[in-house]
Amino acid sequence: MFRVKSFSFEYAMPQDKDSAMPTLSINNRPFDLDVDPAMPLLWAIRDHAGLTGTKYGCGAALCGACTVHLDGEPVRACQIQVRDAIGRKVTTIEGVEGKVAAAVQGAWQSLDVVQCGYCQSGQIMTAIGLLSQNPKPTDADINNAMDAIVCRCATYVRIRAAIHEAAKNLG
Amino acid sequence: MQNEQLPVGSTSPWWMAALALIALAAWAAAGAVLWHERAESQPANPFLKIATVLQHPRCLNCHPRGDNPLQGSYNHPHLMKIARGADDKGAVAARCYACHRDENNDVSGVPGAPHWQLAPVSMSWQGLTPGELCAVLKNPQKNGNRSLTDLVKHMDEDKLVQWGWAPGKDIDGKAREPVPIPHAEFVSLLKEWVSLGGACP
Numbered sequence: 001m002f003r004v005k006s007f008s009f010e011y012a013m014p015q016d017k018d019s020a021m022p023t024l025s026i027n028n029r030p031f032d033l034d035v036d037p038a039m040p041l042l043w044a045i046r047d048h049a050g051l052t053g054t055k056y057g058c059g060a061a062l063c064g065a066c067t068v069h070l071d072g073e074p075v076r077a078c079q080i081q082v083r084d085a086i087g088r089k090v091t092t093i094e095g096v097e098g099k100v101a102a103a104v105q106g107a108w109q110s111l112d113v114v115q116c117g118y119c120q121s122g123q124i125m126t127a128i129g130l131l132s133q134n135p136k137p138t139d140a141d142i143n144n145a146m147d148a149i150v151c152r153c154a155t156y157v158r159i160r161a162a163i164h165e166a167a168k169n170l171g
Numbered sequence: 172m173q174n175e176q177l178p179v180g181s182t183s184p185w186w187m188a189a190l191a192l193i194a195l196a197a198w199a200a201a202g203a204v205l206w207h208e209r210a211e212s213q214p215a216n217p218f219l220k221i222a223t224v225l226q227h228p229r230c231l232n233c234h235p236r237g238d239n240p241l242q243g244s245y246n247h248p249h250l251m252k253i254a255r256g257a258d259d260k261g262a263v264a265a266r267c268y269a270c271h272r273d274e275n276n277d278v279s280g281v282p283g284a285p286h287w288q289l290a291p292v293s294m295s296w297q298g299l300t301p302g303e304l305c306a307v308l309k310n311p312q313k314n315g316n317r318s319l320t321d322l323v324k325h326m327d328e329d330k331l332v333q334w335g336w337a338p339g340k341d342i343d344g345k346a347r348e349p350v351p352i353p354h355a356e357f358v359s360l361l362k363e364w365v366s367l368g369g370a371c372p
């Protein structure tokens with residue numbers, strides 16, 4: 001019943017696409033992108049803005065590898081469309097900054113969280129989103145936020161410890 | 172000394188017992204005919220049909236009993252243990268809108284409609300009988316302080332409610348089953364129910 005199908009995602013540019021080029025603010029930089037406004041934000045970020053730190057895992061909101069921030073909130077870039085991001089602030093793993101981001105980065109390094117790394121952009125973006133709104137998360141808060149980000153290397157225990165560590169360092 | 176008393180009932184002739192049984196059966200049959208006639212002469216409470224929509228997975232999955240949304244045709248818990256959160260729109264850093272847009276995504280199979288969210292706990296409908304559901308639905312303390320007329324308007328016009336009639340495709344590209352009654356008929360049934368004072372079955 002819980003079968004998860006893997007499928008390839010091909011985005012075909014419609015012929016009647018809006019001729020106006022959408023401008024996106026990504027990591028505080030404007031990008032004029034020659035893309036259809038209905039394109040998943042993920043492809044605009046990776047293939048058109050050239051920011052490949054955000055990963056493609058499933059294309060179906062099932063893994064969280066593609067998580068970026070839209071106005072500071074974690075969202076799945078494979079589901080959000082370019083038109084949803086117009087006039088808003090997109091932040092990717094390459095552009096994330098500030099006190100919380102530094103605490104998360106430090107904790108991730110000190111606990112050596114990463115294994116292969118493929119999911120970690122999504123894990124880190126979600127952890128920053130969580131700690132930005134809830135600086136002292138309980139285990140339950142961490143589960144609720146992070147359960148939906150899949151790690152094939154099963155670094156979950158270290159992720160939880162690193163979030164607690166970052167919270168501690170944030171005071 | 173031996174007890175010579177006969178077993179109870181053995182003094183009654185057998186035909187008396189048979190007569191009593193026949194009388195009982197005739198009485199029951201007459202009752203059933205009367206009940207059936209009365210049921211036929213009274214139209215069924217429209218809420219019984221309304222309940223088939225409200226308790227269809229397309230509606231019920233976001234009116235769960237607990238703190239996790241449900242999914243699919245069998246009301247299984249939402250994959251990835253998605254949680255309700257304080258405002259019914261998901262937990263911190265795992266919000267509904269992180270994945271669900273304001274329209275269906277028929278490429279990935281992720282459903283969407285404006286203000287995608289769970290119904291509040293007071294509107295948990297899972298596991299209720301039609302009568303219980305009716306009582307909960309029309310209780311302003313449980314239904315978001317809506318009158319019966321407000322309820323009709325809400326179920327007629329709200330975009331998230333309307334999604335139940337156009338639920339898009341699933342991850343396999345198959346059309347999701349919509350709720351069982353056409354929208355116009357559903358709204359007429361609601362109006363009929365309201366005209367009966369919101370009578371519960």
Ligand code: FES
Pocket residue numbers: 055056057058059060061062063064065066067076077078079
């Ligand atoms: S790529 Fe898996 S959730 Fe977006």
Ligand code: FES
Pocket residue numbers: 114115116117118119120150151152153154155
């Ligand atoms: S570190 Fe390998 S998938 Fe998470």
